[in-house]
Amino acid sequence: MDTQHETSTIWSALQQPARWLSRRRFLGGLGGATLLAIGGSSGVASARVASPPLDLAAAMASADVATLPPLPYGYNALEPHIDELTMMLHHMRHHAAYVATLNTTLEKYPDLQKRSVTDLLVNIHDVPEAIRTTVRNNGGGHSNHSIFWAIMAPNAGGEPSGALAQAITSTFGSFATFKEKLTAAASGRFGSGWGWLVLTPKGTLEVVSMPNQDSPYMMGMTPLVGVDVWEHAYYLKYMNRRADYLAAWWNVVNWDAVAMRYMAARG
Numbered sequence: 001m002d003t004q005h006e007t008s009t010i011w012s013a014l015q016q017p018a019r020w021l022s023r024r025r026f027l028g029g030l031g032g033a034t035l036l037a038i039g040g041s042s043g044v045a046s047a048r049v050a051s052p053p054l055d056l057a058a059a060m061a062s063a064d065v066a067t068l069p070p071l072p073y074g075y076n077a078l079e080p081h082i083d084e085l086t087m088m089l090h091h092m093r094h095h096a097a098y099v100a101t102l103n104t105t106l107e108k109y110p111d112l113q114k115r116s117v118t119d120l121l122v123n124i125h126d127v128p129e130a131i132r133t134t135v136r137n138n139g140g141g142h143s144n145h146s147i148f149w150a151i152m153a154p155n156a157g158g159e160p161s162g163a164l165a166q167a168i169t170s171t172f173g174s175f176a177t178f179k180e181k182l183t184a185a186a187s188g189r190f191g192s193g194w195g196w197l198v199l200t201p202k203g204t205l206e207v208v209s210m211p212n213q214d215s216p217y218m219m220g221m222t223p224l225v226g227v228d229v230w231e232h233a234y235y236l237k238y239m240n241r242r243a244d245y246l247a248a249w250w251n252v253v254n255w256d257a258v259a260m261r262y263m264a265a266r267g
């Protein structure tokens with residue numbers, strides 16, 4: 001199958017309404033069910049709500065399910081740095097799957113369902129061993145991607161200002177050095193994982209890389225900036241050129257959002 005044909009097949013699949021999950025899966029996996037059909041022949045990602053088989057409002061009123069956060073911008077908003085099809089698959093398929101699996105996993109654990117995903121990750125060692133790895137992978141996936149969408153924006157990039165800029169400069173020497181360190185952490189991550197700028201429990205900044213969907217929260221650190229280097233994050237456009245994806249990704253970092261995360265983490 002040639003690449004063009006394959007791409008058009010994926011597009012066609014995404015034009016179809018997401019199959020509604022069974023009632024059980026729906027209640028337990030609202031995130032998957034809120035994945036709406038992609039409307040319009042223009043290719044513009046205007047999500048519209050297909051008729052759900054259940055009372056959506058009632059389901060959403062439950063605080064006991066993790067939900068897929070909507071992107072704060074269109075699927076094509078980060079073009080040309082991150083392409084529309086990658087964003088669609090990444091959000092509507094990959095992130096949605098983490099949300100759905102997390103909810104299914106927690107169905108038999110009502111006490112855990114009431115807790116936030118951040119709380120579950122911070123206290124991952126208290127999660128029953130039978131589901132700990134699944135929560136680590138899928139709760140981590142849900143948390144990491146929720147942060148990832150929020151710290152990107154169109155017409156972004158550049159450098160931070162204010163207290164965050166001062167902290168970066170005093171920690172790393174310069175913004176350029178920080179950029180090199182995070183790029184190196186992300187490009188050097190073998191296999192799948194993430195590069196992170198985190199706030200440590202001591203209140204200092206650090207660049208780390210973590211495998212798979214492991215969350216900095218599991219290590220007592222607060223994630224401020226994360227860059228996804230799973231192949232699904234870049235392969236459609238950049239193929240094996242992770243370095244090119246990383247170079248482009250800096251153009252969509254929303255430093256205002258990062259600064260807000262920094263201030264919130266500092267208390």
Ligand code: MN3
Pocket residue numbers: 090094145228230232233
């Ligand atoms: Mn991803």
